[in-house]
Amino acid sequence: MTQPFRIAIAGLGTVGTGVIKILEKHAAEIALRAGRPVEIIAVSARDKSKDRGVDLSGLDWVDDCAELAARDDIDAIVEMIGGSEGKAADLVRRSLAAGKHVVTANKALLAHHGYGLALLAEEKNISLAYEAAVAGGIPIIKTLREGFAANEIRSVYGILNGTCNYILTEMRETGRDFSDVLKEAQEKGYAEADPSFDVDGIDAGHKLALLSALAFGTHPDFENLKITGISHLTATDIHFAGELGYRIKLLGIARRHDAGIMRTLEPCLVPKESQLGSVEGVFNAVFIEGDFVGKSLSVGRGAGEGPTASAVVADLIDIARGLRIPAFGRPAKDMAAPTWLDAGKTQSRYYLRLEVLDEPGVIAQVSAILRDYKISIESMIQHGRDPGQPVSVVLTLHEVSSGAMQDACRAIGALDIMREKPCLMRIESL
Ligand SMILES: NC(=O)c1ccc[n+]([C@@H]2O[C@H](COP(=O)([O-])OP(=O)(O)OC[C@H]3O[C@@H](n4cnc5c(N)ncnc54)[C@H](OP(=O)(O)O)[C@@H]3O)[C@@H](O)[C@H]2O)c1
Structure with missing residues (x-):
């Protein structure tokens, strides 16, 4: 035997x-x-x-x-x-x-x-x-490491945390705010009693660090990954994103550019009808793009007893059979100590929500700052008028370097007319 x-x-x-x-x-x-x-x-x-x-x-x-x-x-x-x-x-x-x-x-x-x-x-x-x-x-390690081994990997990106995706889906479907939905997610067992690992993006960041190591042959280097979670997002953002034709997803992205590899973990707007836009609830979804194979998407349950234990047993079977x-x-020893591309140098379109006092000259002040940073406005939404009261103004902005956008956002945030910190998110066309 x-x-x-x-x-x-x-x-x-x-x-x-x-x-x-x-x-x-x-x-x-x-x-x-x-x-x-x-x-x-x-x-x-x-x-x-x-x-x-x-x-x-x-x-x-x-x-x-x-x-x-x-x-x-x-x-x-x-x-x-x-x-x-x-x-x-x-x-x-x-x-x-x-x-x-x-x-x-x-x-x-x-x-x-x-x-x-x-x-x-x-x-x-x-x-x-x-x-x-x-x-x-989702057998994403095997797919990336073995199934795509013939390719130079161009990018790996996706929805890597089911708890966050569930919260964002519920916020959109019910119009409720983050804290309210989080409480319910905890009661249903979809979120931990201490949810910070999930909602602050740490858990998804760990996963992105591993995916980028597999894709690009680098050390996982979690310490140098810039992470933004979802706890600052409001029902207003979810609503405006929808009005503009987008859904908000917490995305982990690692992408090869001519100048180097860029990694980021942050909530982004993705087109509603895109494949990632339609991944809802606790599901995870990961795109891999290889130079010969093109793009491929894997979708499935990202956590829970059955899916996680199934992956563990699959590993055991592989090892047992030699x-x-x-x-x-x-x-x-051949994994490289990485030098990541400065995210400030990558270009993107942006969503910017401002809570401002509804008074004459407000838009002129914001536009002047955007003009100074050579950022052009693609669209603007402001609903209703309530002079002297705070109002949401949402702008979408044409492609601009992340560095210029962050600087402009800081300058806008310092204006007297602002009633809250601006909410800035990348728009990923995918
Ligand atoms: N849960 C998921 O859906 C999921 C998904 C993907 C990955 N993971 C990963 O899988 C791992 C396990 O997660 P889990 O959800 O199964 O965790 P869990 O339910 O909290 O179970 C942790 C287990 O570890 C035991 N333990 C804690 N400290 C110990 C110690 N000092 N010595 C010996 N045993 C100790 C606990 O013992 P007692 O029971 O006696 O307290 C418990 O049985 C983690 O790395 C997690 O990130 C989990």
Whole structure:
């Protein structure tokens, strides 16, 4: 009988227990696909007494997961704890150093330490697999690293956080404000009690750092990624975007330009009828553009027990059957320390919402600043008149460098007539 592939699972929350359920339910089929049975030997979490809805009898319970790394009856560690530092990071490092394959869904860990961990895995000639870390059930790591391996990647971009996409969709469909929809998302379990990782764009930023490393052969370099979340967006912005024919999406974009690679993670306006414009709710969507293959779009569930655990088990099957692919698709030592294109030098169209006092001369002051920065107005909307009261004025602006637009926006924001910080967003034609 073929030797089983022996694993230990550290972390028995949403994803860890999901992995156990799949390995149990599809044991026979997985054994065929992997060429041998995948067998859980040991598990670890904080609280042994917790009912996790899965049968743990017959599995070895380990209180301190760090011990798993040293055991010689285990071939691979499945790290399902989370966090860029602490127990998870320690376990992954120890396991790789001990020559054990690692499967993880931990985007935070890889975005911060992926380069060093990939070097370690390479040195030990073992796998560091993380399909579940980006876009959950969409096999985007495999697609980018293996399916598109013949191409020079021109760009990779998309909707990388289901919680934010759900909130933006609800705001549009119901006309409610951010905080109201966030509260409901928390009650429904779509957003964490501490939602900051999602709504501040950190989670999507981790994923973009990994995608850009795979696409362009760079270190993930999360620290140098400029990130803007969605918590400043209002129902008014969603409404005006709709009136102009757009939807607001939190987009992660990494794009090759002649002068270098540009990365950004920020809410953008995309045409309503574009493919990304129609991806709603908790779904994720990622475009990859290669020089020979052209553009391809993958859409699916980005998180949750089933989709995430499915990706983890797919990694386990690959490793069990002997597939060895470098973590970032090339020797880690050949990954480049990146120099990113200064975003201020990239051109874009813009949406600018101003809350101003409705009084004569206001538009003239704003236009004068735009003229000084050589920015031309494409369209302007102002509804109703209420002299002496605040009113929303929305401008769309022709292509301009990001640097000039930011400077102009700061100058406009400093005018006495302003009642709120201006809201500025890129318009992506995609
Ligand atoms: N949930 C998703 O939809 C999703 C999607 C993509 C990626 N991920 C990633 O998957 C990983 C796991 O996420 P999750 O949602 O399953 O998290 P979770 O439900 O919070 O589960 C975390 C597990 O880790 C255990 N744990 C925490 N600290 C520990 C320690 N010091 N030693 C041992 N065990 C410890 C917890 O033990 P107790 O149960 O005993 O407290 C719990 O079982 C994270 O990296 C996350 O970013 C999750």
